[in-house]
Amino acid sequence: MNLESNQNKLSHSDDLGGSTMSPSVASIGSNETTGPVMPTGSALQQLRAVQDLFIRRWGEMGQTWGINRTMAEIHALLFITAQPLCTDDVMDRLNISRGNASMSLRALCDWGIIRRMHRRGERREYFESLSDVWEMFSIIAAERKRREMDPVLETIKQCQRMLEEPAIGKAAAKQETVLATRNRLASMEEFMELTNKIFQSFIVNAKSGLTRVVKVLLKNL
C-alpha cells in the first residue's frame, strides 16, 4: 500500500550537479513546434525537471532569508506539485530521512502555509500547500513581523527611555554623546515604525490591496 510512492523513485537521486548547470537541456530531443511529438513519458520527465529546478531555487532563496533549506524545499515541492503528498512521497522525492520530513512538515503546518489532509478510507496523512500565494506571504509576513521586528522596535524604545532625563539626570541628558545617540535611535525608530506599517498593509490587504498600491507606487517612480 505504501509501495506506490517508491515506484516513482527513479534514479534521480543525485542529479543536482547536472541539472543545476543546464536545466533547459532536459527539453533536448523534442521537435520544435508541431503536434503531439513528445511521448508522454518524456513530458513527465520534463515536468519533473521543472519541479526540480523550482524546488532547488526556492530552497536556495529560503536559506539566504533565514529559512532552513529543507523546509523551503518541502514547501516548494508541495506548492509546485499542486496536489497532496504524504510523508513518504516527500522523503523519496527530496531524499531526506523520515525524521527530517516529519519535523519539517510539522513546522510548516505550525506556520500555517501547508495543511494536513485526510483521504477517505486511508490511514496516512497527506499534506498540501495553500494555493493562494498572497495568503501564504501574508501569513509569513505577519509572523516575521511579530517575531523579529516588534522586539527590535521595543528595544529601541527602551533604549530611548534609558537616556531620558528621569533616568540619567538633566546635565547628563544634555551631553553631546547622549544627544547624538538619541538622534540615531530616533531615526531608526521612525524607519522601523514605517516599515512595520508597510508589513501591516501587506498582511491586511493581500492581493487586492497590494495591486492597487503598486499602481500608486509606479506613478511615483
Added chain:
Amino acid sequence: MNLESNQNKLSHSDDLGGSTMSPSVASIGSNETTGPVMPTGSALQQLRAVQDLFIRRWGEMGQTWGINRTMAEIHALLFITAQPLCTDDVMDRLNISRGNASMSLRALCDWGIIRRMHRRGERREYFESLSDVWEMFSIIAAERKRREMDPVLETIKQCQRMLEEPAIGKAAAKQETVLATRNRLASMEEFMELTNKIFQSFIVNAKSGLTRVVKVLLKNL
C-alpha cells in the same frame, strides 16, 4: 598610541547574560527627576548599557534575516556610536579577533553601509556608519533584490518556457498536471513581479517617497 582603545576595556567582557535579563536595571541608583544628580561616570555607564542592548538586539535580528551576527553587531556599534571607530576599538568593544574584525569591516564596506575614513596625520583607518537610515536600507534592498529575488524570478520564467508547447508538444501541454503546474508558476510569478516593484520603489524613493507611499497604504487599510 593604540592603547587608548584598551583603556576603555572595562570588565564588561561577558555581561551578556545579565543585561539580557533586565537592562533597565542599569538606571537603578539615579534619582527620579531632579537636576544633575547622576555623576558623569554613571551617565557614561548608562550610555554603554544602551549601546550594548541595541547592539545585541540588532545582532539577533540580523541572524534571523540571514546576516552574520558579528557583522550586524559591528554595524550596530558604528551606527549607535555615531562617530568613527578604528579596528582596535571594534575588536575590544565586541571581543572579537583582529581577523574577524578586518573581514567583517571590509564586507560592510563592500555592501556600502559603512565607510572608511582617514584622519589627518594618523595612519590607522577609521570606519563610520552611514547616518541616513533610509539610504542604508535602500542599499541593502537593492542588493538583496539583485542577488536573491531576480534569480528566482528568472528561474520561474525559465520553468514556464520549459512547459510551453514548443518545448513539450501540443498534447503534453494540455495535460492536467502540466496545466496545474503552469498555473502555480504563473501566480508565483505575478506575486514576485509585484514584490519586486515594491522593492524598487523602496530603492528609488528612499525616505520622501516612502512616507508618501505609506500614506496611500494606510488609506487602503
Added chain:
DNA sequence: CTATACTTTCAGCACACACTGAAAAGGAGC
C-alpha cells in the same frame, strides 16, 4: 486484547560556517 500502519521524538553524528591568531603583505617614514 494484539497486530498493523503510520507518526513523532531524540541521541548521536556530520557538516558547514564563523572565528582565531599568527604569518605575510602592504605601505609610510627614515
Added chain:
DNA sequence: GCTCCTTTTCAGTGTGTGCTGAAAGTATAG
C-alpha cells in the same frame, strides 16, 4: 635600503545547526 605600524589572509579549530535512523508513541482494525 631598512624599520615600524597597520591591514589582510588563511590554515586550523570550534561550535551550532540540521539530519539521520532506530526506538517509542499513537491510532485504527480486527
